[in-house]
Amino acid sequence: MSAALDRALDRPAAQQPQWPDPEAVREVRTILEGVAPVVNAEEVDRLRSHLAAVATGTAFLLQGGDCAETFAGTTEHAIAGTVDTLHRMASLLTSTTGLPVVTIGRLAGQYAKPRSSPIDTLGLPTYRGDIVNDRETTAEARAPDPHRMLRAYVNATAAMTVVRALRATRTVGRGTEAELFTSHEALLLDYERSMVRVRGGRQPYDLSAHFLWIGERTRQLDGAHLAFAELLANPIGVKIGPTTTPEQAVEYVERLDPHDEPGRLTLISRMGSTEVRRVLPPIVEKVTASGHAVVWQCDPMHGNTVQSPGGYKTRHFDRVLDEIRGFVEVHRALGTHPGGLHVELTGADVTECLGGPQHLSPTDLPHRYTTACDPRLNRTQAIELASLAGEMLFSSPGQP
Numbered sequence: 004m005s006a007a008l009d010r011a012l013d014r015p016a017a018q019q020p021q022w023p024d025p026e027a028v029r030e031v032r033t034i035l036e037g038v039a040p041v042v043n044a045e046e047v048d049r050l051r052s053h054l055a056a057v058a059t060g061t062a063f064l065l066q067g068g069d070c071a072e073t074f075a076g077t078t079e080h081a082i083a084g085t086v087d088t089l090h091r092m093a094s095l096l097t098s099t100t101g102l103p104v105v106t107i108g109r110l111a112g113q114y115a116k117p118r119s120s121p122i123d124t125l126g127l128p129t130y131r132g133d134i135v136n137d138r139e140t141t142a143e144a145r146a147p148d149p150h151r152m153l154r155a156y157v158n159a160t161a162a163m164t165v166v167r168a169l170r171a172t173r174t175v176g177r178g179t180e181a182e183l184f185t186s187h188e189a190l191l192l193d194y195e196r197s198m199v200r201v202r203g204g205r206q207p208y209d210l211s212a213h214f215l216w217i218g219e220r221t222r223q224l225d226g227a228h229l230a231f232a233e234l235l236a237n238p239i240g241v242k243i244g245p246t247t248t249p250e251q252a253v254e255y256v257e258r259l260d261p262h263d264e265p266g267r268l269t270l271i272s273r274m275g276s277t278e279v280r281r282v283l284p285p286i287v288e289k290v291t292a293s294g295h296a297v298v299w300q301c302d303p304m305h306g307n308t309v310q311s312p313g314g315y316k317t318r319h320f321d322r323v324l325d326e327i328r329g330f331v332e333v334h335r336a337l338g339t340h341p342g343g344l345h346v347e348l349t350g351a352d353v354t355e356c357l358g359g360p361q362h363l364s365p366t367d368l369p370h371r372y373t374t375a376c377d378p379r380l381n382r383t384q385a386i387e388l389a390s391l392a393g394e395m396l397f398s399s400p401g402q403p
């Protein structure tokens with residue numbers, strides 16, 4: 004296994020930190036290779052079978068949580084808020100669509116961030132998530148520190164304990180799934196490779212989370228991230244932005260779903276509300292013609308980021324909603340299943356995205372803008388989104 008891993012990871016890897024001390028990285032990796040994993044393989048297998056139902060049109064997938072978890076922010080209270088918001092959204096989606104909802108949190112490990120630029124506006128190395136460096140604006144804080152991978156593991160494990168305790172006590176409504184699965188972007192390869200474990204005679208699992216995705220900035224076909232994901236038994240997501248071609252999409256499907264397993268791959272479109280109706284249809288047509296049953300999921304956040312007049316990164320609720328509307332329209336026209344939503348959100352009452360039931364305006368943004376990276380829907384906005392998206396999906400019976 005380790006030879007195959009080495010070969011995969013010898014490929015060019017985008018968005019990796021320049022660690023100042025490679026020996027320290029090796030030491031941290033050795034420690035992580037020996038720890039108990041954050042999740043277990045049976046849970047991952049269970050999620051795979053749930054995602055098979057989503058891919059074949061008999062269930063719906065809801066995925067959400069912080070843009071970037073922080074070490075200080077992963078408190079029991081914050082996790083409970085996110086989990087409760089997701090469960091409320093899932094209940095709404097179940098009652099409007101009539102489909103069981105599979106719920107995955109962007110939590111218990113969402114600590115690494117890809118960035119548009121390696122340098123920030125102050126000329127400092129950019130913040131790449133708490134697993135790499137610190138947000139504080141000093142050169143020292145921004146130096147990548149491999150020991151942060153240990154803290155990320157400990158925090159993720161503690162967060163997982165909270166998640167398990169919450170689901171153990173939860174009563175759920177008809178058709179909703181109590182089990183909450185976890186996910187993050189499989190970005191920082193030194194961390195992810197250290198969490199790979201062999202269980203039985205099967206493909207190895209990356210047991211840092213149940214579901215892992217490859218981001219828009221690291222989905223190069225000849226890159227290390229894709230080659231790494233090919234080796235894994237976990238269900239995998241790939242973000243597909245507005246420059247994705249139908250041919251690329253088919254290559255993702257053939258590489259990541261070589262055994263035609265429904266739900267093994269989730270294609271997460273994040274085109275932007277102005278592009279989704281134009282870019283997505285030929286991709287869906289070509290992937291459908293390939294015969295693979297993927298999960299089609301809409302991330303209505305990342306293609307709709309704008310800067311407010313006051314300089315805050317934000318997203319307007321109406322644009323987010325419109326991207327979902329476009330996504331549902333495309334699938335309805337093609338007879339495919341608009342299978343899921345992927346949303347950056349928090350259970351807290353933040354002021355990061357505009358509009359929604361509270362009609363947040365640019366002057367509201369400074370009040371409670373606490374995200375470590377991109378703007379999240381607050382609890383009220385997230386629940387309203389689920390209610391409105393459910394209505395859009397209601398007339399789409401979920402039959403492929």
Ligand SMILES: O=C[C@H](O)[C@H](O)COP(=O)(O)O
Pocket residue numbers: 070116117118119120305376377
């Ligand atoms: O969450 C996604 C990316 O990490 C984020 O949008 C990048 O933000 P940036 O353009 O400020 O680097």
Ligand SMILES: C=C(OP(=O)(O)O)C(=O)O
Pocket residue numbers: 070117188217218219220242273302305
């Ligand atoms: C970085 C992310 O998204 P994308 O890769 O789609 O930009 C994300 O979901 O955190």
